[in-house]
Amino acid sequence: MNLERLPNEEKLSLCRKYYLGGFAFLPFLWLVNVVWFFKEAFVKPVYSEQLQIKTYVKRSALGLLLWVTVLTTWITIFQHYRAEWGEVGDYLSFTIPLGIP
Amino acid sequence: AATARSSGRASGQIRKRIGSYFSFAGVGCNSVEKKIYVHLNYTVPCVRLLNATHQIGCQSHLSGNVGVLHVLESEENVDWVLRSGPNPPYLVILESPLFTRSIMMKLKNGSSRVAGVAVVAPSANPLEGVSPHTTCPNENTGVYTENYDPSLAHCNVTVWNPLGSGLSYEQFDFPIFSLKDDNDTQVIRQCYMDHNRAVNGSTPQYPLCAMQLYSHMSAVTDTATCMRRNDINFSISPEMVCDPLGDYNVWASTRPINNTAKGHKMWESVVIAAARLDSRSFFFEVAPGAESGVSGFVTLLAAAHALRNATQEAPPNRTILYTFFQGETFDYIGSSRMVYDMQNNNFAVDLDNVHSVLEIGQVGLRADSRLWLHSDPVSRKNDSVNVRKLIESLQTAAKGLNVSVNEPGFSQPLPPSSFQRFLRARPIPGVVIEDHQSAFTNRFYESMYDNAEYLNISYPPNLTPEEQLVFVTDTAKVLLLIANIHHVHVLLNQLYKASPRLPSDSLFNMFSVPQVTRMLYGFLIRSNNSWFQQRIPPDFMSHLTDRPTNFYVGVAQQRSELTHLVQYLLANLTGSTANISQDNCQNQREDEKDKESKHMYSYVWVQGAAPPNSTKREGFCVRSTVRLSKALSPAFDLRDYTSKNYSTWTESRWKSIKGRIFLVASHDLEVNFPFTPQRQHMECRFNLHLCFMNFLRFLLTMNWLCTHCRKSGKLDAGIHCSFLE
Numbered sequence: 162m163n164l165e166r167l168p169n170e171e172k173l174s175l176c177r178k179y180y181l182g183g184f185a186f187l188p189f190l191w192l193v194n195v196v197w198f199f200k201e202a203f204v205k206p207v208y209s210e211q212l213q214i215k216t217y218v219k220r221s222a223l224g225l226l227l228w229v230t231v232l233t234t235w236i237t238i239f240q241h242y243r244a245e246w247g248e249v250g251d252y253l254s255f256t257i258p259l260g261i262p
Numbered sequence: 263a264a265t266a267r268s269s270g271r272a273s274g275q276i277r278k279r280i281g282s283y284f285s286f287a288g289v290g291c292n293s294v295e296k297k298i299y300v301h302l303n304y305t306v307p308c309v310r311l312l313n314a315t316h317q318i319g320c321q322s323h324l325s326g327n328v329g330v331l332h333v334l335e336s337e338e339n340v341d342w343v344l345r346s347g348p349n350p351p352y353l354v355i356l357e358s359p360l361f362t363r364s365i366m367m368k369l370k371n372g373s374s375r376v377a378g379v380a381v382v383a384p385s386a387n388p389l390e391g392v393s394p395h396t397t398c399p400n401e402n403t404g405v406y407t408e409n410y411d412p413s414l415a416h417c418n419v420t421v422w423n424p425l426g427s428g429l430s431y432e433q434f435d436f437p438i439f440s441l442k443d444d445n446d447t448q449v450i451r452q453c454y455m456d457h458n459r460a461v462n463g464s465t466p467q468y469p470l471c472a473m474q475l476y477s478h479m480s481a482v483t484d485t486a487t488c489m490r491r492n493d494i495n496f497s498i499s500p501e502m503v504c505d506p507l508g509d510y511n512v513w514a515s516t517r518p519i520n521n522t523a524k525g526h527k528m529w530e531s532v533v534i535a536a537a538r539l540d541s542r543s544f545f546f547e548v549a550p551g552a553e554s555g556v557s558g559f560v561t562l563l564a565a566a567h568a569l570r571n572a573t574q575e576a577p578p579n580r581t582i583l584y585t586f587f588q589g590e591t592f593d594y595i596g597s598s599r600m601v602y603d604m605q606n607n608n609f610a611v612d613l614d615n616v617h618s619v620l621e622i623g624q625v626g627l628r629a630d631s632r633l634w635l636h637s638d639p640v641s642r643k644n645d646s647v648n649v650r651k652l653i654e655s656l657q658t659a660a661k662g663l664n665v666s667v668n669e670p671g672f673s674q675p676l677p678p679s680s681f682q683r684f685l686r687a688r689p690i691p692g693v694v695i696e697d698h699q700s701a702f703t704n705r706f707y708e709s710m711y712d713n714a715e716y717l718n719i720s721y722p723p724n725l726t727p728e729e730q731l732v733f734v735t736d737t738a739k740v741l742l743l744i745a746n747i748h749h750v751h752v753l754l755n756q757l758y759k760a761s762p763r764l765p766s767d768s769l770f771n772m773f774s775v776p777q778v779t780r781m782l783y784g785f786l787i788r789s790n791n792s793w794f795q796q797r798i799p800p801d802f803m804s805h806l807t808d809r810p811t812n813f814y815v816g817v818a819q820q821r822s823e824l825t826h827l828v829q830y831l832l833a834n835l836t837g838s839t840a841n842i843s844q845d846n847c848q849n850q851r852e853d854e855k856d857k858e859s860k861h862m863y864s865y866v867w868v869q870g871a872a873p874p875n876s877t878k879r880e881g882f883c884v885r886s887t888v889r890l891s892k893a894l895s896p897a898f899d900l901r902d903y904t905s906k907n908y909s910t911w912t913e914s915r916w917k918s919i920k921g922r923i924f925l926v927a928s929h930d931l932e933v934n935f936p937f938t939p940q941r942q943h944m945e946c947r948f949n950l951h952l953c954f955m956n957f958l959r960f961l962l963t964m965n966w967l968c969t970h971c972r973k974s975g976k977l978d979a980g981i982h983c984s985f986l987e
Contacts, residue, residue, distance in 0.1 A: 247487070248490065251487075251490060251491060251494060252494070257491055259324075259482075259503060260321060260324065260479050260480050260482055262482050262483055
């Protein structure tokens with residue numbers, strides 16, 4: 162969707178929807194928020210709703226960073242130690258590779 | 263997508279090029295593959311086996327192990343492979359004298375530079391003994407544990423298999439295949455000579471001859487892990503990764519025993535005559551087992567046949583139970599299961615019913631014409647265990663037959679034998695007949711060289727298979743002699759207790775050397791022969807092969823050819839012809855109303871021989887007491903996969919086992935796709951090209967749509983076109 166054609170109030174409401182939606186364990190919505198509204202929030206000349214949009218984008222970025230850290234840590238630990246966990250590792254896995262521990 | 267942003271002309275050119283590529287890719291796939299690869303016809307791999315604590319055997323990558331061929335010349339040449347060779351990884355071709363523990367351990371330690379090993383099996387046995395088995399077979403599941411007698415445990419007194427290298431029980435990270443010494447292998451050697459051989463110290467240049475071996479095994483770590491992964495329910499694609507080893511034991515009795523009523527039988531006193539059926543070697547399903555298996559059970563079959571004729575006139579007061587155990591090589595699968603069933607009232611008789619055990623072990627060699635009677639020193643100390651009488655009657659029986667039969671002469675534990683599992687349950691008198699006084703005389707124990715040639719079963723040249731079948735070899739005579747001893751001993755004990763006179767001449771007349779000859783021929787040379795064919799049901803005909811029988815026990819779901827053969831032979835040799843119609847016979851009854859016979863007897867319809875004037879065989883029904891009892895380790899019923907008491911051996915599953923040779927270009931030119939989906943076999947790389955090409959076409963179409971629609975103004979430039987941009 163092309164943001165240029167939207168009036169500013171609708172831009173703000175769209176940003177807010179994506180921001181609130183991300184709290185439902187949907188970090189990709191925050192990613193979309195950050196990428197999509199980055200220009201609107203930081204590059205465009207100032208307009209009335211821009212401050213609000215800026216806060217939303219900043220908070221989305223923060224939440225995104227948190228998710229990325231948590232997921233990266235868990236994925237690293239799991240990939241590294243799954244073989245040693247034996248039974249627990251097998252029950253946590255969806256597909257177990259054949260022929261390697 | 264970058265190139266797709268375009269004017270009409272460029273996109274038209276691209277479209278044409280892609281179209282022609284598509285048509286070429288579809289047609290040229292298979293014939294190109296044939297020009298590149300030469301597939302190996304005869305592939306005998308080593309597979310992965312697992313038990314409670316370890317995994318043994320070999321493993322390859324999912325997409326096969328590729329290595330530059332190198333024919334190993336000597337043990338010093340291993341250093342070249344492991345350190346100085348310029349084009350690792352290497353696939354080492356070993357002639358059989360070099361297939362030793364020291365070389366294999368060196369290759370195992372340098373396995374980053376070794377892609378695999380191919381062993382050329384010779385056509386004649388080597389001169390010195392080779393055994394890949396351990397030095398102390400089945401040391402943890404016999405009767406000699408720390409609790410029983412610590413001084414006898416772990417082969418402290420006698421090392422039974424001193425030539426054992428233990429190679430069969432090592433774990434390798436590369437595939438090891440066995441090649442026959444024939445024209446295909448000569449092609450491989452020629453390829454090496456032409457392309458890979460270093461001439462005058464110069465390093466060989468690409469392209470080099472390479473071989474790729476596929477033997478990817480699905481199971482890993484140990485039995486508990488693989489059985490757990492078998493059972494996982496919620497994964498996307500539940501896959502079985504391993505199967506327990508096992509089969510069926512064959513047993514028969516001289517007097518019918520009610521098989522439906524399990525548990526203790528009052529007034530029944532049983533002598534168990536036991537022998538082992540199975541064997542193994544380093545490679546999968548290569549197990550000739552001549553001395554370690556065949557010699558024992560063929561002797562017992564002959565003795566059973568001889569006793570049938572004798573006991574028909576005067577039934578003995580003790581029933582003899584002939585038992586043929588399967589899976590004994592792998593920690594006594596068959597005998598541990600039978601003892602377990604007896605203890606849990608799941609077998610026709612009970613351990614209280616067992617009077618004694620007489621086992622026939624390896625008796626084929628008889629190097630200095632002597633037989634040895636082994637017994638357990640610990641249980642003999644107990645007065646109630648009367649081994650003395652057993653041994654005396656055996657020695658009396660042997661006197662009349664010109665065979666010398668002795669005890670080892672010093673206090674020695676039992677050799678590895680099924681009798682040990684009975685002793686584990688309770689002290690029973692028993693003797694194991696062997697041809698070795700202490701260590702095995704068998705120099706090829708559990709090896710691929712333990713075959714007919716080792717037992718000196720040789721025929722004069724120019725004999726047809728039929729003539730070979732009836733040619734009496736020396737080994738046949740030897741085994742018959744042993745069967746005689748067993749038979750006479752039993753008769754002495756059971757039949758002639760009251761009157762000790764012994765009509766020895768008439769006993770000899772009952773024996774027939776041809777029986778043993780034919781059995782040896784069928785099991786060691788060729789199972790598809792006329793004698794076997796007459797004694798099996800019609801639908802088993804297709805299972806007989808022109809090769810020797812394979813004695814590997816195999817996984818429990820598959821009943822092996824060997825078990826069936828022994829079952830039918832035993833039925834023919836100990837049973838009698840019954841005048842019953844084929845329909846009744848196959849339904850296990852004497853006539854339509856009969857419901858009782860199936861408890862006591864078993865019936866099998868055999869196809870018989872064709873009379874001289876016609877080609878159609880005349881079948882008949884054989885009534886016998888032969889039964890099958892499941893030989894699956896109790897550990898799997900109890901779900902105790904880390905059991906120390908029972909066998910926990912399982913065999914891994916695999917997807918494909920094959921090999922091929924080809925010329926490989928230098929490493930820079932190799933294209934390795936990093937993405938290899940597990941379930942698809944992308945034999946043809948053009949499949950992936952097709953995929954990319956389709957995607958490109960999609961992009962082109964979308965681009966054309968957008969430009970067209972934008973120009974004509976019909977479509978508002980929606981999400982699709984911005985995405986493309």
